[in-house]
Amino acid sequence: MRLDKFIANNSSYSRTEVKRLIKNKTVCVDKKITTDPSFTVTNLNTVRIDGEIIEAIKPLYIMLNKPTGYVCANKDNIHSPVVDLITEQHARQSDQTPPKYRAQSLQIAGRLDVDTTGLVLLTDNGEWNHRVTSPNKACFKRYRVKLEKPLDDAAIKLLSEGVMLHGEKAATLPATVELISNTEVLLSIQEGRFHQVKRMFVKVGTCVVKLHREAIGAIELDTNLKPGQWRHLTNEEIEAIN
Incomplete structure (x- = not known):
């Protein structure tokens, strides 16, 4: 990984600030001043800024019970974004809250509409996010749906086989x-x-x-989470997405 990206990913410094720090010769790799932002850093290197070690931060994996009225985005001009809920106030009591700069950079793995509630997964691991959202991975999502009118047998059969939606070129994949x-x-x-x-x-x-x-896949929404609350995923839940 590039030196400037490594520091930006594992600290509160912006990319611009990182480049300035490197240019000002305050960054050392293995106790040697490094002025090249593109210098390749591996897990065998030790990076310091003004003598302070910058350690690689473990990725975040978060489960949120999304309430209505929140949009699945990092920023929005109309509705409150779900990342605003990743605070100490909304955490499950035992979960450590990530710093704001990390919460704001979380990717949303599987978005929901503003008026839809339930399980939302957030992470800063792009590869894991891709495994959740990529159509090629066929990761099933289960929804509890309340309807205006009952379904008849023909409707259930059609949903199970796949329906052609307006404006689409292919029918939906079979549903359960x-x-x-x-x-x-x-x-x-x-x-x-x-x-x-x-x-x-x-x-x-x-x-x-x-x-x-x-x-989402094998990850079930924790029934102990109230609307708006979140917690970190367990190792078993993280590994369930493969």
Whole structure:
């Protein structure tokens, strides 16, 4: 990894500040002053700024129980972004809150609409995020859906086989539909098209009244998390996405 990127990724310094620090000869690699921002750093090197060691920070993996009214973004001019919830106030009691500069750089692995609630995963590990979101990985997401009108057998069959949505070139991949009641279902899909769940139910003659995501792959939303609360993922949960 480039020296400037390593420092920026593992400290609160911006890229501009890092370049200035390097130019001013305050950065050492293995006790030697280094003025080349592109110098390659490995896990065998020791990087210091003014004598202080910059250690590689472990990636963050966070589970959030998203409430309504929040947008899955880092910044937004209309709604509050979900990263604003990654604070000590909203943490599960035992979880250590990351510094603000790291929370603001989190990537959202699987976005939800403003009015949709439930499981959101956040990370600063781009490769792990890709494994969650890439269509090629076929990572199933399970939703609890409350409907305006009941589904008939024909609608369930159509959803299970795949539906052609307006403006799309291909039908949705087969979904799993489990009836909870006449107007409540569990729907599992392996795609993430724009407003996909809502559009699928409109296509079969009903509307979504309430939408809540319960699981992404093998990661289940922690039922102990209240809306707006978050916690770090366990090692088992992190490794479940492969």
